[in-house]
Amino acid sequence: MKKNIVVLISGRGSNLESIISAANKKNFPAKISLVISSNRSALGLKIAEKNHIKNFVVEQKEFSNNELYEEDLIGKIVQQDPSLICLAGYMKILSKKFINKFKDKIINIHPSLLPDYKGLNTHERAIRAGEKYSGCTVHYVTEELDGGKIIAQERILISPSDTPETLSRKVLEREHIIYPKTIESLLS
Numbered sequence: 001m002k003k004n005i006v007v008l009i010s011g012r013g014s015n016l017e018s019i020i021s022a023a024n025k026k027n028f029p030a031k032i033s034l035v036i037s038s039n040r041s042a043l044g045l046k047i048a049e050k051n052h053i054k055n056f057v058v059e060q061k062e063f064s065n066n067e068l069y070e071e072d073l074i075g076k077i078v079q080q081d082p083s084l085i086c087l088a089g090y091m092k093i094l095s096k097k098f099i100n101k102f103k104d105k106i107i108n109i110h111p112s113l114l115p116d117y118k119g120l121n122t123h124e125r126a127i128r129a130g131e132k133y134s135g136c137t138v139h140y141v142t143e144e145l146d147g148g149k150i151i152a153q154e155r156i157l158i159s160p161s162d163t164p165e166t167l168s169r170k171v172l173e174r175e176h177i178i179y180p181k182t183i184e185s186l187l188s
């Protein structure tokens with residue numbers, strides 16, 4: 001039987017879509033049992049809907065503090081008994097309490113060769129610094145932002161004509177391969 005995974009998103013949802021496609025294959029070890037978006041207008045919600053995947057919007061602004069927001073999130077996730085919680089463009093920082101609740105079960109994809117370029121605007125910073133390579137990294141989520149143990153990484157060459165937009169597209173293509181592949185290897 002396929003294991004449950006929960007995917008947390010905040011926006012476009014292209015990584016979510018790549019995990020859905022992989023999970024639709026018979027031999028993939030997991031299925032997405034729930035998608036939660038931190039943002040009501042996330043395009044990824046439409047992707048979940050189209051694929052008939054249960055989804056919720058849980059916006060921080062509906063709660064008086066972060067603890068209550070996360071309690072709601074935890075309640076919804078626990079019901080799925082997930083083997084993995086996959087952050088896919090989820091743009092909120094999770095608390096120690098949340099991370100400990102799902103110890104070693106939360107993974108994230110980040111658009112840089114970690115430990116380089118943690119945080120935002122990774123492509124712009126890599127180009128400005130004259131880096132030869134960029135890429136993407138799947139890592140465990142710990143309290144340190146983008147600092148957990150690296151599980152998988154893909155490197156790509158930055159060409160002199162690359163802009164943050166072209167580089168982002170190239171890296172994203174790799175993200176769509178590496179993320180489902182990593183989930184598959186973790187759960188097989």
Ligand code: GAR
Pocket residue numbers: 009010011012013014015016044088089090109110111119120172175
């Ligand atoms: C992806 O490039 C992902 O690596 C990045 O946000 C984008 C989400 O795209 N995540 C981070 O920067 C997390 N620190 P998507 O919504 O189309 O999957």
